Amino acid sequence: MKTVNLKEKLARVATHWDPHVIADYNGNDVMVVKFKGEFPFHKHDTTDDFFLVLEGEMVMDIEGEPSRPVRAGEMFIVPRGVVHRPRAVEEVEVLLIEPKGEPNTGDSNREPAAKPRI
Amino acid sequence: MKTVNLKEKLARVATHWDPHVIADYNGNDVMVVKFKGEFPFHKHDTTDDFFLVLEGEMVMDIEGEPSRPVRAGEMFIVPRGVVHRPRAVEEVEVLLIEPKGEPNTGDSNREPAAKPRI
Numbered sequence: 001m002k003t004v005n006l007k008e009k010l011a012r013v014a015t016h017w018d019p020h021v022i023a024d025y026n027g028n029d030v031m032v033v034k035f036k037g038e039f040p041f042h043k044h045d046t047t048d049d050f051f052l053v054l055e056g057e058m059v060m061d062i063e064g065e066p067s068r069p070v071r072a073g074e075m076f077i078v079p080r081g082v083v084h085r086p087r088a089v090e091e092v093e094v095l096l097i098e099p100k101g102e103p104n105t106g107d108s109n110r111e112p113a114a115k116p117r118i
Numbered sequence: 119m120k121t122v123n124l125k126e127k128l129a130r131v132a133t134h135w136d137p138h139v140i141a142d143y144n145g146n147d148v149m150v151v152k153f154k155g156e157f158p159f160h161k162h163d164t165t166d167d168f169f170l171v172l173e174g175e176m177v178m179d180i181e182g183e184p185s186r187p188v189r190a191g192e193m194f195i196v197p198r199g200v201v202h203r204p205r206a207v208e209e210v211e212v213l214l215i216e217p218k219g220e221p222n223t224g225d226s227n228r229e230p231a232a233k234p235r236i
Contacts, residue, residue, distance in 0.1 A: 001183075001196070001200065002194075003188050003192050004228070005191060007191055023195050024167050025166050025195055025215065026165055026166050028144075030195070047144055050143050051147075065119075068120065073123060073124045074121050075124065075148070076120075076121050077119075077122075077141050077143055078119070081121060097143065113131050
């Protein structure tokens with residue numbers, strides 16, 4: 001039980017698409033992650049997917065819909081079952097919340113991240 | 119399903135200790151709230167309580183422990199059952215997550231907030 005500084009935690013993240021757990025909330029992992037480039041399209045059948053951009057700008061591509069820019073200070077929650085792809089031209093820093101045990105890659109073929117705790 | 123700008127939402131919040139719902143995540147209300155002054159000490163027996171300071175500085179008082187400052191860019195998650203009191207000398211802006219139906223006042227005698235959606 002302590003105050004968690006997001007920038008301090010992000011300074012310890014050196015890789016892209018590699019969420020690191022910084023806190024727990026009711027069976028969810030609260031994570032920080034850096035993105036750059038494109039993730040695969042995927043969906044999570046049993047959970048919403050929480051993104052809050054802390055620094056930089058990302059784009060959320062949604063199957064069959066216009067893409068949405070998501071900038072620092074903006075949040076995007078992907079409802080369960082919706083096929084989506086986060087991407088970023090330049091590195092972006094994101095707060096991510098997913099239930100413990102949920103692969104960050106959803107139903108895609110990409111290897112799920114290990115989600116280490118920092 | 120859309121990008122939510124936290125500052126735009128906070129501009130619509132005129133009162134203190136009055137969380138406003140801005141999104142849904144797996145049965146939780148994602149809210150913005152402005153604090154100033156002292157809230158009552160309280161606990162939530164069945165849920166953790168998620169605070170992320172967006173602007174300004176608050177203090178989290180914890181029964182029987184040292185108080186914790188929580189500044190912009192910092193998060194504090196109060197585990198279920200822990201008696202706590204958020205307070206702020208100057209107005210602070212906070213992102214708050216609680217399960218739907220959970221009174222923001224926990225087990226205190228204070229009237230729970232209505233949690234309007236904006």
